[in-house]
Amino acid sequence: MKTMHPTRFVCLLAACLATSAQASPLPRTDAERTCWQRYTRERTRLDLKELTAVSFTNLRSGYRVRSPFLVEFGIKGMGVVPAGKALPGTGHHHILVNTRMPPSVSEKLPFNDGHRHFGKGQTFAVLDLPPGRHTLRLLFADHEHRPYFVFSPEISVEVTGKRSAEPLKIDPASFEASCASWYQDELARPRGPGEWVTVTNVRDGEALVSPFTLQFGVEGFGVCAKGQTADRTGHFMLDVLRDGRVVQALDLSNGATQANVFVPVGSYQIRLRFVDGKTQRDLLPPHEQGVVVTAQERL
Incomplete structure (x- = not known):
């Protein structure tokens, strides 16, 4: 049996651990x-x-x-x-x-x-x-x-x-x-260094009232709407999942940096991707976090 080189093993392990970006938790106290x-x-x-x-x-x-x-x-x-x-x-x-x-x-x-x-x-x-x-x-x-x-x-x-x-x-x-x-x-506290994509206004597990707005941020890359190209740029894609099923999907290829979400009361998983405008390939590990919708508001 062929033995995998230790460096190769570490690289594969790192790739697995980087399949999704860690969401900011709710404050500790x-x-x-x-x-x-x-x-x-x-x-x-x-x-x-x-x-x-x-x-x-x-x-x-x-x-x-x-x-x-x-x-x-x-x-x-x-x-x-x-x-x-x-x-x-x-x-x-x-x-x-x-x-x-x-x-x-x-x-x-x-x-x-x-x-x-x-x-x-x-x-x-x-x-x-x-x-x-x-x-x-x-x-x-x-x-x-x-x-x-x-x-x-x-x-x-x-x-x-x-x-x-x-x-x-x-x-x-x-x-x-x-x-x-x-x-x-x-x-106003600056985020840590590195390259990442994140939801900026909501923490993991936060209780929300629907409909709600999500704001997006990215570091290490810039946003570029589809129809133009520039080095180290992409656009956001958002999936809202319930029990593993996508209930709302948005391709923000117009260069938008926020999205409005309309869902009933319940628990949801948010998946935010930052992708290349041509290939839809992920440029960064996706950001994933949970939210809990506790009420709905009439518009």
Whole structure:
């Protein structure tokens, strides 16, 4: 019998272990779980006000954060394509940092600290800003960096100081205030290094009200809608399963980075894939997690 080389065995074992990406668990302590789930509906409620919009999905005006901090991008009604790639109905994100809206939509956005460009199709950024109040606005622009009339409200965040490895804690004696501080810091905490695809606004096993919105993020690759090609890019695909059967399947080949899910009460498995636009081949191990739908809301 032929013996497998140890290196080959390790490689095969690693490939097996990487068949799916590990989902973020719910917070570990009772106080943190209670605090996190207090805001679940805010993070997942469908926004039916505007058909086309961009938003910061993890930040709200008035948040207090430590730096560096995570900034996640949301887009609906349009898709993402890297800069330099013309495709109708698509564009890429920019953050205006302590900067007013450009006076003209016909002029290209400049490249400077006030105009942060994410032309590789990124779904998030990590900003490192000095202590103090800062204004942020998300602006969507075309392949030549000319802005669309698609932008978020301006928000302000207060940078309280440098981020340390020590997380903030919730004090039961002052739960309301310490919960808000912990939650804001938790949403703004940068994720670990590496290449991954993930659901950004929901944790594994979280209780949800249907219908709900899922937000997606990817690191190491950019998003590119089908109809264009760019190196190290792909698009999202979502399967919602119940008892091993797919009950909702979405191919977000238009470059979308979020999806609305409509399902009855019950337990579900979410499978998020990031695939090559031509071959539908997985570019990263799929992300899998459970959710529990506890109620349905009338729209």
